Amino acid sequence: MGEYNMIESMKGFKRTHxxxxxGLENVDETVILTGWVHxxxxxxxxxxxxxxxxxxxxxxxxxxxxxxxxFEKGDRLRSEYVIGVKGKVKKRPExxxxxxxxxxxxxxxxxxxxxxxxxxxxxxxxxxxxxxxESIRLKYRYIDLRRPLMQxxxxxxxxxxxxxxxxxxxxDFLEIETPMLTxxxxxxxxxxxVPSRVNPGKFYALPQSxxxxxxxxxxxxFEKYYQITRCFRDEDLxxxxxxxxxxxxxxxxxxxxxxxxxxxxxxxxHVFEEIKGIRVDIPFPRITYQDAVEQYGxxxxxxxxGMKLIDITQIVKNSxxxxxxxxVEKGGIVKGINVKSxxxxxxxxxxxxxxxxxxxxxxxxxxxxxxxxxxxxxxxxLSQQEIAQILQRMDAQPEDLLxxxxxxxxMANMVLGNLRLELGRRLNLIDxxxxxxxxxxxxxxxxxxxxxxxxxxVHHPFTSPKxxxxxxxxxxxxxxxxxxxxLVLNGVELGGGSIRIHSTELQEKMFSLLGFSKEEAWNRFxxxxxxxxxxxxxxxxxxxxxxxxxxxxxxTENIRDVIAFPKTQNAVDLMTEAPSEVVPKQLEELHxxxxx
RNA sequence: GGCCCAGUAGUUCAGAUGGUUAGAACGCCGGCCUGUCACGCCGGAGGUCGAGGGUUCAAGUCCCUUCUGGGUCGCCA
Numbered sequence: 001m002g003e004y005n006m007i008e009s010m011k012g013f014k015r016t017h018x019x020x021x022x023g024l025e026n027v028d029e030t031v032i033l034t035g036w037v038h039x040x041x042x043x044x045x046x047x048x049x050x051x052x053x054x055x056x057x058x059x060x061x062x063x064x065x066x067x068x069x070x071f072e073k074g075d076r077l078r079s080e081y082v083i084g085v086k087g088k089v090k091k092r093p094e095x096x097x098x099x100x101x102x103x104x105x106x107x108x109x110x111x112x113x114x115x116x117x118x119x120x121x122x123x124x125x126x127x128x129x130x131x132x133x134e135s136i137r138l139k140y141r142y143i144d145l146r147r148p149l150m151q152x153x154x155x156x157x158x159x160x161x162x163x164x165x166x167x168x169x170x171x172d173f174l175e176i177e178t179p180m181l182t183x184x185x186x187x188x189x190x191x192x193x194v195p196s197r198v199n200p201g202k203f204y205a206l207p208q209s210x211x212x213x214x215x216x217x218x219x220x221x222f223e224k225y226y227q228i229t230r231c232f233r234d235e236d237l238x239x240x241x242x243x244x245x246x247x248x249x250x251x252x253x254x255x256x257x258x259x260x261x262x263x264x265x266x267x268x269x270h271v272f273e274e275i276k277g278i279r280v281d282i283p284f285p286r287i288t289y290q291d292a293v294e295q296y297g298x299x300x301x302x303x304x305x306g307m308k309l310i311d312i313t314q315i316v317k318n319s320x321x322x323x324x325x326x327x328v329e330k331g332g333i334v335k336g337i338n339v340k341s342x343x344x345x346x347x348x349x350x351x352x353x354x355x356x357x358x359x360x361x362x363x364x365x366x367x368x369x370x371x372x373x374x375x376x377x378x379x380x381x382l383s384q385q386e387i388a389q390i391l392q393r394m395d396a397q398p399e400d401l402l403x404x405x406x407x408x409x410x411m412a413n414m415v416l417g418n419l420r421l422e423l424g425r426r427l428n429l430i431d432x433x434x435x436x437x438x439x440x441x442x443x444x445x446x447x448x449x450x451x452x453x454x455x456x457x458v459h460h461p462f463t464s465p466k467x468x469x470x471x472x473x474x475x476x477x478x479x480x481x482x483x484x485x486x487l488v489l490n491g492v493e494l495g496g497g498s499i500r501i502h503s504t505e506l507q508e509k510m511f512s513l514l515g516f517s518k519e520e521a522w523n524r525f526x527x528x529x530x531x532x533x534x535x536x537x538x539x540x541x542x543x544x545x546x547x548x549x550x551x552x553x554x555x556t557e558n559i560r561d562v563i564a565f566p567k568t569q570n571a572v573d574l575m576t577e578a579p580s581e582v583v584p585k586q587l588e589e590l591h592x593x594x595x596x
Numbered sequence: 597g598g599c600c601c602a603g604u605a606g607u608u609c610a611g612a613u614g615g616u617u618a619g620a621a622c623g624c625c626g627g628c629c630u631g632u633c634a635c636g637c638c639g640g641a642g643g644u645c646g647a648g649g650g651u652u653c654a655a656g657u658c659c660c661u662u663c664u665g666g667g668u669c670g671c672c673a
Contacts, residue, residue: 039633039634041631041632041633041634041635041636042629042632042635043629043630043632043635043636044628044629044630045629045630045631046630046631046632047630047632048631048632048633048635059632059633061631063630064630065630078624079624092631093631095631096631096632096633098632098633100633101633104633121606121623121624122606122623123606123607124606124607124608124623125607125622125623130607130608131607131608132607133602133603133607133608133665133666134666135664135665135666136607136665138665185673187673188672188673189671189672189673190671190672208672208673211673233672234672235671235672236597236670236672238667238668238672239666239668241672358668358669359669360669456673457673458673460673461673463673568664568665568666569665569666569667570664570665572664574665
């Protein structure tokens with residue numbers, strides 16, 4: 001009962017100023033501040049407290065000569081107590097100014113204090129430079145989020161979503177919500193399922209994206225749609241992947257590829273310039289999928305440094321070096337990268353070989369270029385002419401290290417692409433101030449899935465083939481290019497989209513290529529196929545991973561730093577302890593039995 | 597599902613070769629202190645060494661299993 005008497009009310013104690021905004025202009029004003037006790041310095045006869053709210057920190061002073069009563073209460077304050085104080089703002093004497101904080105020229109002498117709530121000792125300090133295991137931060141997320149750095153991240157996120165909305169609203173887009181309880185689709189990621197109590201034995205799925213609904217909205221005549229919405233994929237997590245994440249989802253009618261890309265360049269420019277304060281030049285460079293893979297070994301190249309992949313298959317196809325010759329005979333390729341003067345030891349080169357094996361490569365050949373000679377374990381198998389041609393082809397200078405991978409095309413590109421990235425990082429070739437936006441275009445429409453023994457859609461089954469490639473759908477389906485595009489920033493895929501198929505016939509054709517019978521296709525996507533029959537505009541769009549964009553804006557490598565309540569690698573929320581078991585009655589109502 | 601790293605006080609860590617009562621810093625509690633701002637000084641409390649099993653006279657330390665957190669490959673149309 002006594003404790004209840006300690007709780008003090010806000011009545012008549014309305015905040016007049018924010019802690020971080022007080023300055024010399026407020027001197028001699030009587031102000032009321034509210035916030036958390038950030039730090040307390042008790043000097044015996046005088047107590048200083050750093051009071052913290054969202055705006056920042058302000059020093060308040062408890063002095064017996066100002067108020068005996070306030071001083072006594074100030075003595076009882078501890079970290080993270082929530083208080084309100086009324087007092088007069090005073091200019092600090094020159095020698096007491098704290099240049100480290102914006103409010104360091106003033107302080108508030110407390111005349112009256114109210115303790116709104118006490119606080120247990122927090123498990124870690126509320127400050128930016130903490131060295132605490134992330135699981136503890138996640139368990140006590142409410143405290144972690146008080147840290148100015150985390151507040152800044154969440155504020156950046158809020159401003160970024162506003163910037164997207166402002167831009168899209170100004171371009172006449174409509175924000176339209178789509179269902180969270182929707183139909184499970186077989187293609188793509190694993191669905192999160194939600195049982196339906198009123199339809200026993202049946203399940204909704206949480207959306208992996210609003211893809212089908214936004215296409216239907218185009219059929220419904222809204223022409224320009226966007227939504228900033230949560231999506232769910234039950235797949236394994238990564239440092240930039242959460243099971244629930246936010247998409248900036250856009251769809252437009254009566255457009256082709258160039259229209260979509262141009263609008264998106266303007267939008268990305270708007271958002272990054274407004275939030276990050278950098279200059280973004282448009283249009284962004286474009287590179288085809290094929291060129292990206294051949295030159296960088298990946299469909300999301302980091303173009304902040306060179307070290308492009310170079311094909312030397314033709315030079316070594318008849319070489320005495322069996323690894324090269326046999327690989328080419330079996331239809332493989334030999335490619336290399338030129339690492340400019342890395343100064344690597346033999347030991348370090350051996351380390352690269354281990355790296356290659358980690359990525360699934362069979363091995364790594366290397367040539368160290370010297371003044372008038374080369375050093376290499378394979379040089380004795382190569383003719384003088386072959387070596388000369390390789391050096392010329394790869395623009396090799398003394399001290400350069402040439403690295404080669406011989407494998408099938410896909411593996412060689414993948415391994416060298418990863419090696420290139422690792423070396424770029426290791427040799428500090430990456431200028432972290434650069435923002436290299438890049439469109440990847442002309443993705444293949446289909447790829448063959450060895451496991452499923454059928455073609456699967458590279459983007460998704462609703463992506464339109466390029467007009468000039470449609471004729472190859474029956475003859476060379478894997479050569480058909482799609483009207484699909486990704487936006488890549490510094491080696492990270494920010495988003496992707498496509499122009500969609502808008503005819504029932506072509507869509508049915510697509511499903512048949514994917515190995516669906518007509519019945520299966522209609523069973524799963526009948527509502528879309530049927531909708532197509534009632535007048536469908538040509539349409540297309542794009543979707544961005546908002547979390548990843550905010551990671552760039554906030555300059556963090558960790559997606560959990562830009563989400564208020566993220567999940568761990570095991571998809572667990574350490575604060576709420578979700579997921580959890582449910583009571584038997586809930587399961588009974590849903591006719592669900594746990595068979596663990 | 598595979599591989600790698602970590603788990604000892606509230607927090608971050610130390611703890612060769614197995615061996616007396618598991619230490620430090622910060623934080624916390626108490627005392628002193630009227631100009632601090634990472635306040636200072638003095639004193640104190642605080643441990644399921646992630647969990648289970650095994651080897652041993654003896655395990656924080658060695659072995660096995662397992663859990664948790666992180667990274668990564670597979671996966672993510």
